[in-house]
Amino acid sequence: MKNYFNGIWTSATTILGGMGITFMHLIRARKDNVTLQYPEERWPRPERNIGFDHDNYNVIRTRLHVDMDDCIGCLKCERACPVDCIKIVTEKSPDRGNDIKDIKHVGITSNGTKKALVVTRFDIDMSECCYCNLCTYPCPEECIFMTGGPNSKKHPIDYEFSEPDRDNLIYKFAKSGTKEGLDKFISEKSAEA
Amino acid sequence: MTVDFLFTLFSDLFPSLVNSDPLLMMAMLIPLVATFGFITIYALVVIYAELKVSSFIQDKVGPMGQGFGLHAGKFGLLQPIADALKLLSKEDIIPSSANRALFILAPFMIFVGAFISFVALPFGEFIIVSDLNIGIFYILGVGSLAVIAIILAGWSSNNKWSLYGGMRSAAQIISYEIPAGISLIVVIMLAGTLNMQEIIIYQAGGIANWIIFDNPFMPIAFIVYFISALAETNRTPFDLPESESELVAGFVTEYSGMRYAFFFLSEYANMFVVSVVAVTGFLGGWQSPFASALNSPAMGVFWMLSKTALLIFVMIWIRWTVPRLRVDQLMHICWKVLLPIGLFNIFAVAIWTVVIG
Numbered sequence: 001m002k003n004y005f006n007g008i009w010t011s012a013t014t015i016l017g018g019m020g021i022t023f024m025h026l027i028r029a030r031k032d033n034v035t036l037q038y039p040e041e042r043w044p045r046p047e048r049n050i051g052f053d054h055d056n057y058n059v060i061r062t063r064l065h066v067d068m069d070d071c072i073g074c075l076k077c078e079r080a081c082p083v084d085c086i087k088i089v090t091e092k093s094p095d096r097g098n099d100i101k102d103i104k105h106v107g108i109t110s111n112g113t114k115k116a117l118v119v120t121r122f123d124i125d126m127s128e129c130c131y132c133n134l135c136t137y138p139c140p141e142e143c144i145f146m147t148g149g150p151n152s153k154k155h156p157i158d159y160e161f162s163e164p165d166r167d168n169l170i171y172k173f174a175k176s177g178t179k180e181g182l183d184k185f186i187s188e189k190s191a192e193a
Numbered sequence: 194m195t196v197d198f199l200f201t202l203f204s205d206l207f208p209s210l211v212n213s214d215p216l217l218m219m220a221m222l223i224p225l226v227a228t229f230g231f232i233t234i235y236a237l238v239v240i241y242a243e244l245k246v247s248s249f250i251q252d253k254v255g256p257m258g259q260g261f262g263l264h265a266g267k268f269g270l271l272q273p274i275a276d277a278l279k280l281l282s283k284e285d286i287i288p289s290s291a292n293r294a295l296f297i298l299a300p301f302m303i304f305v306g307a308f309i310s311f312v313a314l315p316f317g318e319f320i321i322v323s324d325l326n327i328g329i330f331y332i333l334g335v336g337s338l339a340v341i342a343i344i345l346a347g348w349s350s351n352n353k354w355s356l357y358g359g360m361r362s363a364a365q366i367i368s369y370e371i372p373a374g375i376s377l378i379v380v381i382m383l384a385g386t387l388n389m390q391e392i393i394i395y396q397a398g399g400i401a402n403w404i405i406f407d408n409p410f411m412p413i414a415f416i417v418y419f420i421s422a423l424a425e426t427n428r429t430p431f432d433l434p435e436s437e438s439e440l441v442a443g444f445v446t447e448y449s450g451m452r453y454a455f456f457f458l459s460e461y462a463n464m465f466v467v468s469v470v471a472v473t474g475f476l477g478g479w480q481s482p483f484a485s486a487l488n489s490p491a492m493g494v495f496w497m498l499s500k501t502a503l504l505i506f507v508m509i510w511i512r513w514t515v516p517r518l519r520v521d522q523l524m525h526i527c528w529k530v531l532l533p534i535g536l537f538n539i540f541a542v543a544i545w546t547v548v549i550g
Contacts, residue, residue, distance in 0.1 A: 008530060015515055022250045022514040029249030037257055 045157075060149030061131040062159045064124050066173040070109045070143035073117035077135035077144050085128035086135060089121035109141050122173040127166060198319070199223055224322045228311045236461045237273040243509050244272060250513045280457075283450035288351060291447060295349035299342050300448065300455035306338030307462035314469045315389045317479050317493040328389035329381065332470055333374055336425060339463065340366045343434060343444050346456075350447035358443025361520065362434035366425055368527040373421035375535035376414040379542050380404055380474040393478030400482040405475040408549075410541045415475045417531050417538070419504075422467035424527070426460060429512040436517055468504040469497070476500050 025032065036043065073090035108114055136145050148157025163169055199220040207216065241256075248255030256269025287296055313328040315321045325331050340363055347359020381387060383404055384395040396403050405411045424431035435443030445456050472478055477500075479493030487496075518526070 004529075018514045019510060022510065025252055026246065026249045026510070029252060029254075032252045033249075033254050034252060035254045035257075037254070 042160075045159075060146050060151070060157075061133065062146045062148050062157055063126060063161050064129065064135070064171070065145060065147050065151075065155045065158075066122060066124070067143040067145075067154065068119065068122065068173050068175055070111070070141045071119055071122065071173075072109060072113055072115050072141060073119040074140060076138040076140070080134045080138050082132060082134060083128050083130050085125040087121060087123045087125075088119060090117040090119050092117060109143075111141050113141060119174050123170055124173070125170045126161065127169040197323075228308070228322065232308070232311070232458065232462050232465075235465060236458050237277065239461050239464070239505060240273040240276060241270070242506070243512075244269070246506070246509045247513045250510075277454070280450060280454040283453075285450040285452065286447075288447050290351045292349040292351065295345050296447075297452075299346035299349060300452040300459075302345060303339055303342035304455045304459045304462070306335060306342055307459040307466060309335050309338075310466040311462075313389055314466065315393060315473060315478055316497055318390075318490045320490075320494060321390065324388065324390055327387045329377060329392070329470065329474070330387050332466065333370065333377070336463075336466070337366070337370060339425075339459070346448070347434075347444040350444070352447055354440045354442070354446045355444050358434040358436075358440050358446070362427065362444065364520075365427075365431065365433060365523060368524065369421045369424035369431075369531075372417050372527060372531035372535045373425060375532070375539065376418040376421065377470070377474055379411070379414045379538055382539070382542060383407055383546070389473050389478075392473055393480060396477040396480055398480075399484035400477070403475065403477040403480075403482075408542060408545045410538050410545065411475065413534060414538050414542075415471070417535050418471055418474070419507075420526070420531060422471060423508060423511065424523070426463040426467055426508075428460075428464065428508055430515040430517050431523060432517060433520060433523060438517075464505055464508055465501065468501045468508070471504055472497065472500040 073088060075088055075090070078084075078086045078088045131146075133146060136142075139145075145151045145154060147155040148159065161169070200217065203216050203220055245255045256272035258267060258269055258271070287293060310332050312322045313325050313331050315324075315328075343362040343366075344359040347355040347357075347362070350356075380392065384392040386392060386395070392404075400406065405415050427434050433443075434440075435445055437443075440446070445453055448456060477496075479497040481488040481492060481496055
């Protein structure tokens, strides 16, 4: 008989205690919740210390980015890549050194170099990239770089680049229509001649 | 009451049709459609509340979105609509070895069992579909239809899990109707009537006159009723018929799409019915807690719905706190705890009323 009432008492009090705990979680949900609304919110990047002021050194390992306005198509980065994830195709510019209205890419880079080649394909497969940073050093125009860090003025940091499809990890930097514009230009030139 | 009111209204408007069948059908169809619309909207709201409350209790944020068209709308407000659309567009599968006729019948039957209880639910002083003089008895009676539907669903699926779920629900719901009825008998003893509206009118005059505060035994009767109501609606911790960790989904294992949605809808409709009965019997129905203040027919609907919403919130709260019971514990609580307490309550209240009240 005593056990019977003890059992009822224990179950009633423990259930009420449990409900109290869940209610406290309910009313403090805003403060306690740990969910991150991922695409809108991100965890802060931790501060790191690598022994020297890394703003001055190109040591960041993130997504590669190419500033196509400065690229002269010299293929130095493609040759440097140890995993061959950079693919570049270039065409000779019909009028070397002169500005061409149809093709914006043939012109003068920010370093003052005249662009002799039209880059019709510049693909970087970031799923193959090993983040060795070797492609950025040979670049004479400093137009291929890793985003963020010391380059954050040129491009904000992008270290996640999550994609629903693996093919989207192949970044195509060459401006669309370049090949067609070049063909059209060449055909017009040959028609004139 | 609403049917009678509409009937006399239509009789006045169309004198040529007085006492004809179309008039009666019109007067019945309007409350029918209104009730069905109410259940649908209420179910969407409660599904959203359940998602949010369960998430907050687990320190999550629940369905979220940044605005219309993105994810699930602002604060995930479109989530229940998305759920409903998903259930509507799902393939309707009937197993080849199932008993086809009974398999199709079961979801409609369980929904009808929940739906016809709404006939006697008082939403306000004048808003009740039909003011039956045996209202509370009628609701307890038609509430048992769910057992037949669940056994039908379990048996006709031709699946071991479904059959286990159906059998468990038969044992559970039939057992728990006894403590539920016994705890409501105490209310009927005090109010002296089975009529829902008259039980509420008996509790007029503020919070102190509510039946739950009538004498020290009434809170116990309320708790006994509430626990039995949880068991009758198959809510956690008494969701043995569909215990998903042991029986996959119990009696709804073979159901999909719209037929599953009907089981879902009737569970939420049943929650509303038992909450309204608890509010009517113990918490003063549509009466304001402040005597005559804020007490008008329009405020009555507000008080009724807010008290009901409070009880439904407690049901959701309990669901996310207490784990499921074992079958033997379930029967122990019903027959060895709730039933003796309920019977003791009848005698105690009777003696209290004669000696003190």
